[in-house]
Each structure stands twice: as C-alpha cells, then as structure tokens.
Amino acid sequence: MNSGILFLRRRWPQILMVGIAFWLTSTTQNFYSASNLSAILTRTSIVGVLAVGQCCVLLAGGFDLSQGATLGLACAVSGTAMTRGYHPAVCALMAILTGVAAGWANGFFVSKIGTNPFVTTLSSQMIIRGLTFWVLGGGLLNRLTGFQVIEKQIPVGQFPVSGRALMFMLTAVFAWVFIRQTIWGQHLRATGGNSEAARLAGVRTDRMKILSFVLSGLCASLGAIMQLAFVRVCKADTGSNMELESIASCVIGGVSLSGGEGSIAGAAWGCFLLKTIETIITIRGTNDNYRLLITGALILTFAATDAWSRRGRRN
Amino acid sequence: MNIEPVLAIRDVHKAFFGAPALQAVQWEINAGEIHALCGENGAGKSTLVEIIAGTIQPDRGEIVFENKLVSFSSPIQALASGIAVIHQELQLVGCLTVAENIVLGAEPQNRGWLKWKQVQNEAARSLNQLQANHIPLNAIADSLPTGQRQIVEIARALRRNARVLILDEPTAALTRLEAQHLALLLNRLKRQGLAIAMVSHHLDEVLHLSDKITVLRDGRHVGTWPINEMNHEKLVQAMIGRELPAGLTRKSDNLPNLSKTQPIITVKQISGAAIHNASFEIRSGEVLGLTGLSGAGHEECAEIIAGEAHFAKGSMTLDGSAYQPRHPAEAQKVGVVAVPADRRRRGLIAALGLGRNMVFQQLKCQNKRGWLLWKPLWQQAKALGAEHEVKYERLNQNPLTLSGGNQQKSLLARALATRPRVAVLNEPTRGVDIGTREKIHERISHLAEEGMAVVVISPDTQELQRVSDRVIVFRQGVIQVELAGNAITENRIIAETMGATS
Secondary structure, X not given: OOHHHHHHHHOHHHHHHHHHHHHHHHOOOOOOOHHHHHXXXXXXXXXXXXXXXXXXXXXXXXXXXXHHHHHHHHHHHHHHHHHOOOOHHHHHHHHHHHHHHHHHHHHHHHHHHOOOHHHHHHHHHHHHHHHHHHXXXXXXXXXXXXXXXXXXXXXXXXXXXXXXHHHHHHHHHHHHHHHHHEHHHHHHHHHHHOHHHHHHOOOOHHHHHHHHHHHHHHHHHHHHHHHHHHHOOEOOOOOOOHHXXXXXXXXXXXXXXXXXOOOHHHHHHHHHHHHHHHHHHHXXXXXXXXXXHHHHHHHHHHHHHHHHHHOOOOO | OOOOOOEEEEEEEEEEOOEEEEEEEEEEEOXXXXXXXXXXXXXXXXXXXXXXXXXXXXXXXXXXXXXXXXXXXXXXXXXXXXXXXXXXXXXXXXXXXXXHHHHOOOOOEEOOEEOHHHHHHHHHHHHHHOOOOOOOOOOEHHHOOHHHHHHHHHHHHHHOOOOEEEEEOOOOOOOHHHHHHHHHHHHHHHHXXXXXXXXXXXXXXXXXXXXXXXXXXXXXXXXXXXXXXXXXXXXXXXHHOOOOOOOOOOOOOOOOOOOOOOEEEEEXXXXXXXXXXXXXXXXXXXXXXXXXXXXOXXXXXXXXXXXXXXXXXXXXXEOOEEOOOOOHHHHHHOOEEEEOOOHHHHHOOHHHHHHHHHOHHHOOXXXXXXXXXXXXXXXXXXXXXXXXXXXXXXXXXXXXXXXXXXXXHHHHHHHXXXXXXXEEEEOOOOOOOHHHHHHHHHHHHHHHHOOOEEEEEOOOHHHHHHHOOEEEEEEOOEEEEEEEHHHOOHHHHHHHHHOOOO
C-alpha cells in the first residue's frame, strides 16, 4: 500500500483530534491571536514537561503514576531551601536532585526487584506525597519568588513568549532529539518494544528502564521549578492529578501504552491539543462544571478511534 | 467395528507464505483404534492437527466427520462437534480448580447461575470414567503434576462427548511412570470405541502403543501401515526416506582437520537447570551441531554460551581465559553472538522497523559519544539487506510482516554484521521455505570456511547432516554422543536422540 495512505490511516486519531480543535477554534471569536496561542503554550508548559517525561517511561514499556507527587516534593524541597535564603540555582539543583532520586527509586524497584510499574509508582506516589507533608510540616510555603526570571516574557520575533513556554519547548526538543538520535534513546524504545529481544541483542534493559524513570523524575523536577515560578506557593497537594493529565496527553499524542511506539513530539503535541480544547471550553463561557466531562469524553473518543484504526493492522 | 472411518481427511492442501506445508494429504481415523502420526520436524504433522482442530483453515480439500462434510472455524466448534485436541502445552486455566476446569465452557447452569453441586458431580463422574478418582476435585490445576493435568484435560474432552481424541506429543513432558499410566488409559478408551490419534516423536512408544501408523514427509502422505507391518528401521526409513540431493552434501566427508581448526570456547563439566556435566569444545572454522529432543539440554547449552542463561557448576574458557558472561552484552563484547529461534518474540523488535532492527547491534560502533550517525546506519541497513537478499518494501516497515525466511535473513544479517568469532544459531531454518533454507545452509558453510566458529542448534537431522562437522547429541541433560565426519547420519542422530541404540 502507498506509504502516504498508511501514514494517514495510522494517524487517523490525531487527525480527528486536530479537526475537532480546528473546528472549535474557528467557531470561537478571536481565537487566532498570537497572544492567545502564546497563552495556551504557557498553560501547556508544566503538564507538557511531565508528558515528555511520561513518554520516555511509556516508550521503555513502563508507566509513571508518581509524577505529580514528585513534582510536589521537588517544590517543597526547593521552596524550603528558598525560604532559608539559598541562591535560586541551589534551590533548582535541589529540586532536580529530588526528582532524579524519586525516578531512580521507581526504576530500581521496577527493573531490579521486578515489581509492576503501575503498583510501584502508585505506592511511590503515596510515599512521596507523605514525604511532602513531612517536609512542609503540615503548613504551606508562600512568597517563593526565587524563580521569577522564568515568568518573564521573552520576545521571539514579534511575539512575546513566556520563559515557561520556552522552557517546555526546549525540553521537548531536547528529549525528542535524545530519543531519536542517541543510542540510549534507541535502546529505550527497543526495551519497550520487545524487552526480551532487546536483552538478547545486548541491550542492558534493566538500566534502560531505570534511565526512563530517572528522565521522568527529571522532567517532574523541571515542572516543579516552573510551578514555583508560576504560583510562588507550595502546598502539600501541589501537582496532584498532573500525572493523569500527562498520561492523557501521551495517549492523545499517539504514544502506545504497551511500549515502544510513539514519539516525544507526539506527547508534546497531544498536551498542547488537550490544553487548547480546555482553553476553548473556558473561552466559550461553557460552564466550568462541564470542562472535565467534555475533556474525558474527548479522550475516550480519541482512544476508541485509535483502537478502531489499529484493528486488523497486525498479522 | 465400523468400516467407515470416523474422521477422514481427503486431499488437504495448505501453504504458508507460498511455501507448501501440506500437499494432497489423506488420513483416516477409525473408532476403536489408536492411530499414530509420524514424521520429522516440519513434515506437516502439527499443521494437519491444527486444521482438524479448526485453528487454521485448509486451502483445499475436505474433512469428513461421521459421514458429514465439516469445516471448523475454531477449536470451540471442533470440540462441540466431538473432536478434541490435547496439545503438548496443556490448555487448562491454571488458577481454577480441577472441577472448574472440567466443566469450563459448558458449565451446568440455570440462567447464568452456576449449579455448584452439579459441577462437582459431573466432574467427579468424568474423572471416574477415566478411573482417575485419585485426582482431588478441588485442587488448583497448576498444583497438579503434568500427568494428572493431562488426564483432567482428557476428562474435559470426554465430558463434551468427544468421539475423536487427538493427542499432540502426549508423553513429551511426562515421567516414565506417567507415560505408562497414559498408555493404559488410552488402551481402555480405545476399547470403549473412541477414535484416538497421536502425534509422537518417540518411535518406541509409537510402535508399542498404536494400531496403525501414518507417516508424513515434507507435507506429503508417505503411507499408512498397520502395526504388524511396521518396525523401527522401516519407520525411520519412511520418515527420512530420501537420498541427500546431489551437490548439497556435506562439504567434507573426512574427519574434521583438527590442525586447521583452533578451539575458541572450551566448556568444562557445566551443569545448569537441565544439563549435567557437559564438556565440549567450540572450534574456529567448523560447524558444531547441538541437538536432542526438546528439553534435552542442547537449548540451554546454547543459552549459556551466549550469556542468556547462567550455569551453576563447571567452567568455560575463551581463548584460555575464563569466560562467564552474565548478560548477552558481555558475550557480544568478546565476539559471541546468538540468533534466537523464536524470531517473533525473542528476535525482532516490531516497534523499531526493519532497517533499525538490522543495524541494531551496530549502534554501539556507529555513534559519536552516543549520538547515532543515521546516514551511515541507513546505508548499512540497505547494504545488509542486499547482501543477505532480504526482500522488503520499505526499510521502516514492520519486520513481522515479512515472511519467515526474510525475518530469519534479517536477523542473521543483524548478528553477522557484528563480525562475531562465534555465531550461535538457534534453529536457523525453522519455518523457512526450501529456497531460503538452501541459502542459509550455504552461508553457514561459508562462514565456517572463513574461520568463524558456528554453532547450530537444531532438531532437524537433515540440516545437521548437511552442515555440521561435528554433532553433539544431548539426551536427558547429558551428552549422549559426539559424532564427527562420516558418522553424522540422520539415522544415527535420530537413534541417539531417542536413546534407542540398535
């Protein structure tokens, strides 16, 4: 069959999603303005960075439910450092170390001990959330202004883009290149695609699984830095449910939950679409109570189309 | 006794990817007899069984069951009609109890509510018929020994009123005692008028148990004989039944020239999960065949050499220094590369596409500090495809859409591109068409001539006779015999694998 047609058939769910978004935006007044698109990009940024990390884990055949909690803990640790007057760079480093440590722990259990990724990250989510309570001592941190630099609008050409959006785009591009162009990225995908075959071909699959979780933790800590820059407050429930949004973004972006298939670009794009649709719902003045309902229905529609387009593809 | 056969297969044809698996096959099974189906690996026995069971559909031909033309589209239909197939891999649900397994799929019920008392009663009655009351009804299926699980599966078939019982390698996983019990049971069922067919590699068992023997070879029906016209030699003759084609004989008929070849890997008295005290040498410039019945230890030996499995006792040396690979990556670092037999599950990585699969083991050399150089890699993939004559449409197509032969060629390409010193090839021609098989055999001989050490693990005696300089036959975990040169014949290998030294 013609490869172009094959490509279209495989991308049918994404095309549908773009179609919906396009139809909604074209019927919404004043949607296509640079400032509006830039605002959506900014809204995408935090969950978008998480989606990039989630995509790494999914590609390696795992699953990370602890992202939101890791983001919360990284916020708490770095926020505490900030209130004690440390330099913002030190605070950022502490956030990153927290994220990497959490990711490594997840990866260690999944690959070396052999626990199921779902169960492992579900329980580490609870443990990490518990640690966050402990670090915050039951209270909250506010006036955390250390990362304000990131909130600045930076003019790209004629359009002002927030530093947060820029950070998200840079992360996505960097991860995309990493997965496509490096040997580790290739081994990561092979591990998720067929772990046994990859091992027999000489891939250290256990190390690759740990790497994928470490990347996810790293992304969560970047998310934490952006979150602190954005709200300047850290609570015990900061970041909760964000992991679900990041998984939804990956699904919309065509990343397979069974590993190996998909791309970082897809995950980032999926997150952007998700946020676009949420924004439209808000702009159109639809009652905010329906926002979740509509988003959920859209994701399910998407997944059903995906399943339908896959039917009969194997064999 | 009925004159009409219960089940008759007439003129059945089946081809996979253009390679014929069955051609004009006839087979008749009568009530009240045990009929054995024999043949080498790849002769078409399992294809025939799967066609009868409804797992696959024949391209042509008819199946007549109890004087009616039938065509089953699934094993469920076949079972409902009265044909039960007991596979080598037993099809019990491991976490359910014996009674639940026996009634599974046809549970006594009242509008969806299970009648538990009747479940117990019917299961007990089924086991009783087989004089197997000793099997506890409420035991979890997985906790039973293989022999008892097999009886449970037969009980399930009989409860569904099976008139034809087909057993695929029924004794392969059984202990000697369990096999004797099974033989008694089958004889009893036969006297009750059941038609029993059995696929088996154990020739002694076939000769001992069956009333008729049908032999398949290369997908064709060779003949059917009543047991009193058959003996061991005649059966082996019928199964192999051909002279080696001219020009495809072994490259040298002399004993291997030991001065020309150098030992690379020396295996000393290793023991593992299935092998005990195995010692042998792998030498450069020759093809070493490892064979045996499934589970005899040759497969594990290959895994140990390639670093895929670990050994408990003994030692291995490579070029005189200790060789103990803990991971395939370590084996590959010193030039030992394996090609797995199960290409779909253990070989190809579908998500990566064909081209990336072919250069997958090259990634470690074709990069600059981890950054891949895709341009030379794609060129290399193209070159490998051409060199190994892999037929594909696009380099990024899913490799699992290729034919078995092309899948195998692309895996060979991947492994050989690393220029290994030792190549461990597991069943290099399993599920591969005849033409590709010839090419692969030629390549194996060529690699050895160039000085590589090639280890071929194969149950295919013809293949071993053609390509190997030495053959080591494993039996029940120990090395039965090491054959070299002219001593490598199909008859000898078969006799040694079965331990039936005549």
